Amino acid sequence: MSKYNAADKLTIARIALQRKHPFYAYLTLKLKTIEKAEVGTAGVDGKGKMYYSPEFVDKLSTDELVFLWAHEVSHLIFAHCELKGKRNHILWNMAGDYAINQLLVRDNVGKFIEGGLLEEKYKDWTAAEIYEDLLKDAENNAQKYMDAEGKDNHEMWGELSEEEQQRVSREWQQNAVSAAHACKQAGAKVPEAFRGIIDDLTVPKLCWRDIVREKIKAHNKQEQTWSRVNRRRQLGHFNYPGQKPGEKVSFMVAIDVSGSYTQEMITDTMSEIYGATKEFEEVTIEVIQFDTRVYGHTIFNQDDGDKMTQYEIHGGGGTCYKCVHDWLVENQKEPSQIFCFTDGYFSPLPDHGLCDTTFIISDGGQAGPYGDSIFYEKF
Numbered sequence: 001m002s003k004y005n006a007a008d009k010l011t012i013a014r015i016a017l018q019r020k021h022p023f024y025a026y027l028t029l030k031l032k033t034i035e036k037a038e039v040g041t042a043g044v045d046g047k048g049k050m051y052y053s054p055e056f057v058d059k060l061s062t063d064e065l066v067f068l069w070a071h072e073v074s075h076l077i078f079a080h081c082e083l084k085g086k087r088n089h090i091l092w093n094m095a096g097d098y099a100i101n102q103l104l105v106r107d108n109v110g111k112f113i114e115g116g117l118l119e120e121k122y123k124d125w126t127a128a129e130i131y132e133d134l135l136k137d138a139e140n141n142a143q144k145y146m147d148a149e150g151k152d153n154h155e156m157w158g159e160l161s162e163e164e165q166q167r168v169s170r171e172w173q174q175n176a177v178s179a180a181h182a183c184k185q186a187g188a189k190v191p192e193a194f195r196g197i198i199d200d201l202t203v204p205k206l207c208w209r210d211i212v213r214e215k216i217k218a219h220n221k222q223e224q225t226w227s228r229v230n231r232r233r234q235l236g237h238f239n240y241p242g243q244k245p246g247e248k249v250s251f252m253v254a255i256d257v258s259g260s261y262t263q264e265m266i267t268d269t270m271s272e273i274y275g276a277t278k279e280f281e282e283v284t285i286e287v288i289q290f291d292t293r294v295y296g297h298t299i300f301n302q303d304d305g306d307k308m309t310q311y312e313i314h315g316g317g318g319t320c321y322k323c324v325h326d327w328l329v330e331n332q333k334e335p336s337q338i339f340c341f342t343d344g345y346f347s348p349l350p351d352h353g354l355c356d357t358t359f360i361i362s363d364g365g366q367a368g369p370y371g372d373s374i375f376y377e378k379f
Helices: 006-020 022-028 054-059 062-077 089-106 127-135 138-147 155-159 162-186 192-201 208-218 263-275 305-309 322-330
Strands: 032-035 042-044 049-052 224-229 241-243 249-256 283-290 294-301 337-342 356-361 372-375
Touching: 006 022, 006 032, 006 054, 006 062, 022 062, 022 162, 042 062, 049 054, 062 089, 062 162, 089 127, 089 138, 127 138, 162 192, 162 372, 208 263, 208 337, 208 356, 208 372, 249 263, 263 283, 263 305, 263 337, 283 322, 294 322
Parallel strands: 032 049, 249 283, 249 337, 337 356, 356 372
Antiparallel strands: 042 049, 224 241, 283 294
16 A cells, blocks of 8 residues: 555656656646545546546556646646537547547656557547547447546536636636746746647737736626716717726736836836726726835826826836735735736745736746736737
């Protein structure tokens, strides 16, 4: 009997994954593991939770658990939960497993788990292509899946609404981008299978502007009403509905002025931030600058668009994000969320736990120590 329990074995495998395949290891840090004997083997639910049977994990070697970790996060990066749509659940899960397993075997990621699904004919096929092939003999293929001992369990996929699936897919797409940047900083390679996906994710459809706008709206879900006209969005004789009285949008922007963000980038940034608030009647945006200390605290409201686009940065010392933590505590600030524009050179830093934080990282920087990270690109 092993001296390690199932949770310990998974941790040991994650460490081994970090040494040889850091891209996958970074992504496993985004997973929450939950012991659940009923799943039989292991599987992700699409929300970033991996369920596992302790009995199943106990039977696997470290190399097989390395394979398991990489397999499960791959389902999330390839958005198999969202892309399932109205496809047959069993056949779609088979297709995803075939597609992922042949990639991991090709890249020598851990050891393939015997009893799983692997066929040479599906080499370099996508899950969608494999699914169409499996449909040709659906009944026999479904039975083959049911008989497979090493298959993973994704019955939890059906628990997500379409909106939730899309949101989770966007989160894991951004996780993949963050993992790729972390690999770049460490001098490690991104697996070939994901390079095309990473390239697709860093085009404008997932640019920082869109993500920031989405986050601002997500924190301020309010009903609109025609009884209160939005005067900030009037165009000629056309009116737009306003927010109900008493509602407002409020957040903080922290700008790293150690030298990586130029004045041109900051002007671009402030314009985009202000533009993202135009549908709200009442706006409060607190802006601070920092290098090794915080200064330049300025508060803008809904009428300060010109002032924001003329906002100038100063400073130019080193980077110490801890000074932002200290400033928030000392000044008893608890914003709903913080958008931090920084070069991404962090010293070890615990989560301040005060509010949601999104780091917008300039080129070459690493992902933030907590919260969400997206990468600044000028289009």
